[in-house]
Amino acid sequence: MTGVAAQNTLRVTRVDALSPEAVTAQMEAVVKDMGMVLNGDMMAGVAAQVATLGLPNLVVG
Numbered sequence: 001m002t003g004v005a006a007q008n009t010l011r012v013t014r015v016d017a018l019s020p021e022a023v024t025a026q027m028e029a030v031v032k033d034m035g036m037v038l039n040g041d042m043m044a045g046v047a048a049q050v051a052t053l054g055l056p057n058l059v060v061g
Contacts, residue, residue, distance in 0.1 A: 001018075001023065001026055001027070002017065002018055002023050003015050003016060003017050003018055004016050004018065031053075031055060034046070
């Protein structure tokens with residue numbers, strides 16, 4: 001999530017770092033729309049990270 005790789009199934013030919021602004025924007029986008037959490041173990045992991053990161057306004061349905 002902090003870089004972009006030019007690659008195929010055989011090798012990586014180039015790696016470039018993303019700007020701090022692009023990393024922040026990607027993190028915000030992911031957190032705003034996490035989607036389905038498949039099972040209880042995954043939910044426990046998500047819940048632990050939510051607590052660690054102090055994410056506000058979490059809606060669980």
